[in-house]
Amino acid sequence: MVALGGAIGTGAREAISLAIPPVGGVPVAILGINVVGAFLLGLLLESLLRRGPDAGRRRDLRLFLGTGVLGGFTTYSALAADSSVLLIEGSALVGVLYAVGSVVLGALASWGGVVLARRIGGGRS
Template sequence: MTTPRREPELPIDSDPASTGSPPVHLAGSSILLVLLGGTAGTAAREGLSLAIPAVGGIPVAIFAINIVGALFLGALLESLARRGADVGRRRSLRLLLGTGFAGGFTTYSALAVDSGLLLTGGDPLGGILYALGTVVVGALATVAGIALAAAHHRRAVSR
């Protein structure tokens, strides 16, 4: 009879205040990582939004960008959290890819503007559905990203 594997508990975030070092958001290296990731994410979003036209007045590129970004961020953060405390390489990856890239790639402001334009431009139902749909599908995509990363972790641990 085999004993089922028990997953380790997730780590607790480290507290920079207890170490005596400056907060992470004030460190020059952290700012640089976020800047680099944000630049790449913003460039990717702009490229996709220029390449994918609106369909029936609905900005499908921004919708897709926000959904893919939510999926990516859920998977990234779950994956990093399961690997240990938010320090060193994991923190650098979170800042570069999560805060930076995903933060620059996804766009609440374009969602708000596009929803407002639809609402005031003669398609109020489209504006409401676009705004609510993006938020609901984005939340589901985040949960899916978390589930995918957790499943990947379970497979890796069982090998």
């Protein structure tokens, strides 16, 4: 399940990154992919948690969608490589801002997904 989901997520990431070129040398596709993926992972995991223990169908969904699809879709290695290329090419400030901004935006997006799942599920935000 994880391998199948990973193939789907990786394929989607590659298609998006090929379709959206860098803007001013900044790989915005990977930034967007990681932020959207973080949001969806927060939403998924909180939604599954609210439905009960991590067993049976919920566990299968977490492994397929969370670990597989979203794990393949998002990519820390591309973030690290893209940041280092920006640093090496003399864009130190842009490279640092890209790396730090990606992590901060990803954390905020994940939090947003959790909050949305809680609101949809009727819990506290």
